[in-house]
């Protein structure tokens with residue numbers, strides 16, 4: 001998956017046809033990378049698919065038949081060999097068939113999300129990580145310090161989700177997103193609690209528990225701090241991750257190693 005990270009938005013090139021007064025043509029550069037690849041995009045794409053495409057292609061894209069709408073989960077497309085190609089098919093349709101496409105006015109983000117969804121249902125997918133899982137494992141427990149927060153097979157800490165089987169739950173692109181943009185999707189369980197004291201002091205961390213009178217926060221040093229709700233502190237939930245983003249900490253190659261390691265974490269032997 002190479003340097004997927006910084007979202008190389010090689011852009012939807014607007015090729016205004018300069019010749020012969022032809023109408024402007026909007027095209028997609030062959031090497032355009034899909035900028036909408038998070039889990040939220042998969043979900044949005046699925047919703048769109050079920051609303052707009054499933055009557056012909058089936059609820060989970062596994063198809064009716066060639067005439068109503070082919071199976072789109074096989075990983076092979078007759079009319080596209082790249083994300084940009086799929087983008088075009090979804091936008092423009094397939095000529096002289098029932099596949100009309102969403103049309104030139106369709107929202108680009110929605111089209112990309114459909115592409116992302118189709119990639120997510122590719123039964124041949126999973127992809128092959130380009131990095132070294134062994135090197136990634138060393139980063140994980142070494143300079144990465146990921147085990148300060150994460151547990152893998154019983155080793156590590158509980159300030160973040162247990163990653164023992166994360167390779168089963170997440171696609172390669174999602175693992176990369178988790179590293180460079182941890183705030184992209186944070187389950188409420190991992191939201192941050194921010195408490196501000198009477199003198200303006202601030203404590204931020206995971207909300208461990210809360211009742212009518214007290215709440216407790218686990219700060220970054222894993223200190224459990226208890227607060228009385230009547231002690232002059234105010235508090236709020238912040239829908240952000242406590243996990244730092246690693247876009248700058250690690251090179252793309254190191255992140256690929258980490259992703260390869262994470263991807264290898266599965267329950268099957």
Ligand code: HEC
Nearest residue numbers: 052053056067068069077078079080090094097098099114
């Ligand atoms: C009215 C039925 C219909 C609807 C609705 C429809 N499709 Fe299709 N689609 C087809 C048919 C039929 C084909 C096969 C065209 C051909 O003969 O190659 C096709 C082909 C495709 C292909 C190309 C498959 C390949 O092998 O290259 C893609 C991708 C696709 N559809 C995606 C979508 C998406 C995404 C939507 C919703 C936005 C959608 N379709 C809505 C009928 C439909």
Ligand code: HEC
Nearest residue numbers: 144145146149159160161178182185186190241242243258
């Ligand atoms: C300060 C604590 C902390 C550190 C350090 C940390 N993480 Fe996280 N991580 C979290 C929390 C909290 C979440 C859950 C919220 C989220 O998705 O960001 C998370 C989520 C993740 C996820 C998504 C898990 C899932 O179930 O989808 C992955 C993958 C991940 N971290 C990998 C790493 C790696 C690799 C490192 C080291 C380079 C690391 N984390 C370092 C706290 C941490």
